[in-house]
Amino acid sequence: MCHRAYTRLCTLPELHPLHGLISRAAKHYxxxxxxALHELAHMYQLRPDSIETILPARFGPYWRPKHSIEITEDKDAAREGKKKWRRKDxxxxxxxxxxxxxxxGAAAVLYNVGNGASIMALMTM
Structure with a gap:
């Protein structure tokens, strides 16, 4: 839990008020x-400047995605839903x-109808 919490602190953006304190704690012991930040930085050897920070995407309240999502109850309903997709691209x-x-466990298949290519991924935890 401590490692997860400190890793999360290391990913804070530079504008966050704690970013400077965490950076200084990681540079010297x-x-x-x-x-406690000194202890965590020394124990886990994580540097905030070596961890990528991904800024959240912001969307307006009226934004709608360009793709459609369909969630079916079972695989038979998914087969029936497949028939209405006629676009080749x-x-x-x-x-x-x-x-x-x-x-x-999770499995996913990405299928590109235009060129017939597919990518399959399987993940278990």
């Missing part, structure tokens, strides 16, 4: 009067998630 993504024996 004082001999006396350690802060479309990209489709089929996904499935499961919870088996206390673990989580």
């Amino acid at each position: 004082p001999k006396q009067h350690h802060l 479309s990209i489709r993504v089929y996904m499935d998630g499961s919870d088996v024996d206390g673990g989580v």
Whole structure:
């Protein structure tokens, strides 16, 4: 939990009020009067300047995506829904998630109708 919390602190943008404090704590380890941030930085050897910060995307309240999303109840309904897609230049993504024996699994297939290519990914945790 400490590693996750410190990693999250390292990803704060430069405009955040804590960014300077975290950067200074990661650069040097004082001999006396350690802060918890000093201990975490020394223990995990994470530097905020070596971690990529991804700024959140901002959208207006009236923004709508250009793609459509369809969630079906089962695979038979997905087969029926496939019949209405006639565009030859479309990209489709089929996904499935499961919870088996206390673990989580997910599978996804990205299918590009225009050139017939597909990419498959399988992930389990």
